[in-house]
Amino acid sequence: MARVLPFPALLSTLGTHLEADGPSSRGVPKPSHVRPLLEAPNPDAELGRWRASGAVLRDPRPALYVVELHGPAGRLSGPPVRFLLCSLRPDAALPLEQDPYRPRSWCVEPAVTLAADDHGVLRGLLAEASERAGVVWQGAFEGSRVVLRRIEPSAISKRIQAVLDEAPLRPLAALDEQHPTLAAVVPLSDPGLQLEPIHRALKGVDTFKEETFLTLVAAYARIYELDEPLTSPRGLAAARERLATLISGQHAVLLVLPEGRGKILRFRQGLDLAHLKGAPRSPTLRSLDLALLNALVLRTVLGIQEPEAAGHSQVYPVRELEALVQGVQSGLYQVGFALNPPPVWEVRAVMEAAATLPSLTLRVEPMPPAGLLFLDPEA
Structure with a gap:
């Protein structure tokens, strides 16, 4: 102690x-x-x-x-x-x-x-x-x-x-x-x-092709369309609300695409992460949104090596959702993934398990x- x-x-x-x-x-x-x-x-x-x-x-x-x-x-x-x-x-x-x-x-x-x-x-x-x-x-x-x-x-x-x-x-x-x-x-x-999330942006990932990506990721997540662009305050607020209300018993991330487009990826239930290469060994950590993003989307679908490593050359932490949308819109990033705030009970479970979160998980x-x-x- x-x-x-x-x-x-x-x-x-x-x-x-x-x-x-x-x-x-x-x-x-x-x-x-x-x-x-x-x-x-x-x-x-x-x-x-x-x-x-x-x-x-x-x-x-x-x-x-x-x-x-x-x-x-x-x-x-x-x-x-x-x-x-x-x-x-x-x-x-x-x-x-x-x-x-x-x-x-x-x-x-x-x-x-x-x-x-x-x-x-x-x-x-x-x-x-x-x-x-x-x-x-x-x-x-x-x-x-x-x-x-x-x-x-x-x-x-x-x-x-x-x-x-x-x-x-x-x-x-x-x-x-x-x-x-x-x-x-x-x-x-x-x-x-x-407790605020720290989002992820991608840059220089040759394996990311939008149509192919959406086809492959459908094996792990259900895809929901958004009605309004993320570049408007109303669209951004609606996306936040939609992301927050889709996670009852499940996990989801917001896919930020060019031209203000966005989609929500809701991870499917019953995924066997224990045998997935790159997934955390700790069951507590496997329940985190960021761990699912790293293991299923970035590692498995896109083939990015060690996406959770600090200072990664292709994966960038972004603190604010508005900055993530603007970065993708301007071409600074190829695509972004926005996360829900980590719930207090989840952080408490990590502390109780004496586990360590990936770098730049929350603020x-x-x-x-x-x-x-x-x-x-x-x-």
Whole structure:
């Protein structure tokens, strides 16, 4: 099990609005004030210089922190999503995905970590701690309200640590193997937490011929036509709804074709994946949409070798469905495959089985921005 600990944080002076430094990468969002730090040859050494110069101040007492992320105005009007900012020992659980994101600094970019919380105990403790904790900073980032609170060493902080000592924890980023890592732990039971899929696009695949592909894939999936083009907001919304409602007891992916055309591939029931070359050995992983896409469509039908490998020359991860459609429309990609968001129970089953997801299977929304506080590299 992982070991979650309080830590002496380094705090910087922040304005009321954090400016975004371009689009988010594979890691956590990076406001502009942390850009000089992360672009330094050695970010941890640069953070040490910031501390020596007084640019950041060290909280003298180790503590836990909670960051509250409120939804933008008009969206997610429920309670905020709460992340526990803590120090995570290097003997923590392995990352959830293969080839996880490797941050430039384990002291600056918090490693988002999913915590199994089947009965909502951790979620309740974070809410209770937030009511008692003092505000360290509050402001806005990308249109959302953000509040950082300090949890003083107390009975409730010990209860939080005791719960996390027993809960399965799986980070979405690589951890420092020698030193503690700054982590942002979020309970899977949080109703505001969204697990978003990472889609797949193909480029340079000589074996993909649309008519032949549709004929061959029909042995593994039923094909559904879409009424409206994916290039219109209405067509895209209808495709999302159709994809989400076709998966009762089954699995499906959205095939994105040129000229805004789209089809849904609904995998047939009773497929014997256990004896299929390239299918995951774990029954838990064989139930994932991405595993079915990799094994049945990309490997078997198209003959792509190791489509799940990171940095593949023909298979590209795409974070947003709109970007996938635009990429196929512009000719950047030959074809795309869009996935449903992975359900929480499925991710929980992977954690329970101590299995590892393929690279870039999912992302978390919302995510806490870097730079709210830092882990002292000299602590």
